[in-house]
Amino acid sequence: MAEATRDPFVESRHLGAAVIAGPEGVRHAWGDPERVILPRSAVKMIQALPLVVSGAADAAGLGPEHLALACASHQGAEMHTRRVADWLAALGLSEADLRCGPQWPADRAARDALIRAEAAPSQLHNNCSGKHAGMLTLARHLGAGPEYHLPDHPVQVACREAFEAVTGAPSPGYGIDGCALPNFAGRLDRIAQAMAWFATAQTRDDAESRAAARLVAAMTAHPELVAGEGRACTDLMRAGGGRVAVKTGAEGVFTAILPEAGLGVALKIADGATRAADCAVTALLVRLGALSAEDPAVAARLEAPIRNRRGDTVGHIRPAPDLRA
Structure with missing residues (x-):
């Protein structure tokens, strides 16, 4: 899927699998398209479907920024934490109602501010706090209990039903994600079809499809909220100019949604390397015409430089030649 060179030698190779799919099925595949994976955060838009379909989002007055955060793995920057805090306050809730756990922010300014203040990070800094705020909103709408993260809670039952509906198959099980939620497993080709x-x-007018279209529109309208400055998701969506919604997941997973082409992409790097997932998905999106290889943000991931301590x-990091054909 990708290789690391120390010119002129190929020093490392990242193996994996990738699928390009249309609604009718697989269009192109590399590796094992039937591999069962934990998609991690790459399917947050699926987990956000019940929030919108149920009417909870509209009842709470959520807008596109909220929906983008519900699909986000954000940096914990002030623009993220402030919005999530305000969202919770509007519900009459607080950071203490989240169940995602605290996390040091990846945003340098936010991290440095905490260090200077000798303060600890909060759950608002967790990269999944927007998704959890969405689940709290759904739990409130359903009149369900506060432990929304448990696998048998109505919120997680709804998330599993949504995942199985859009992938077209029962999930064989789940693992507990880094933010304490169940992450439902599925075949890579079915995730690409989703x-x-x-x-x-x-192109459809059922409630689920209208909800999906709203989530995609929110992601492409607010790429800075889906990830953050310097992150692949944000940079690639900006480079795509609204033509593609992309979402990374831990352990080398990436998904992409191409509305103009009616295509979906899913990939998994076997060793979990983010550097390989970023590179491979960029190559596939250039191949599909959703991104220009000339865009600086695209070029930076298509041929990501490896530098020594002097900066030379x-x-x-380059995609495998087959991905670029």
Whole structure:
């Protein structure tokens, strides 16, 4: 899927699998398309479907920024934490009602501010706090209990039903994610088809499809909220100019939604390397015409430089040649 060079040698290779799918099925695949994976945060838009379909989002007055945060793995920057805090306050809730756990922010300014203040990070800084705020909103709407993170809670039952509906198959099980939620497993090809279902949502008029189209529109309208400055999701969506919604997940997972082409993409890097997932998904999106290889943010991931301690470029992270054909 990707290789690391220390010119002129290929020093490392990242193996994995990738699928490009349309609503009718697989269009192109590399590796094992039937591999069962934990998609991690790459399917947050699926987990957000019940929030919108149930009417909870509209009842709470949520707008596109809230929906983007519900799909986000954010940096914990002030623009993220402030919005999540305000969202919770509007519900009459607080950071203490979250169940995601605290996390040091990846945003340098936010992290440095905490260090200077000798303060600890809160759950608002957790990269999944927007998703959890969405689940609290749904739990309130359903009149369910506060432990929304438990697998048998109505919120998680609704998330599993949504996942199985859009992937078209029962999930074989789940693992507990880093933010304490169940993460439902599925085949890579079916996850790619689910992304294609999102990509074609605007062509249908059922409640689920209207919800999917709203989530995709929120992600592409607010890429800075889905991830943050310098992150692949944000940079690639900006480079795509609204033509593609992308979402990373831990352990080398990436998904992409291409509404104009009606296509979905899902990939998994076997060793979990983010550097390989960023590179491979960029190559696939250039291949599909959703991104231009000339865009600086795209080029930076298509041929990501490896530098030594002096700052000299001594190699690159490059996609496998088959991905670029």
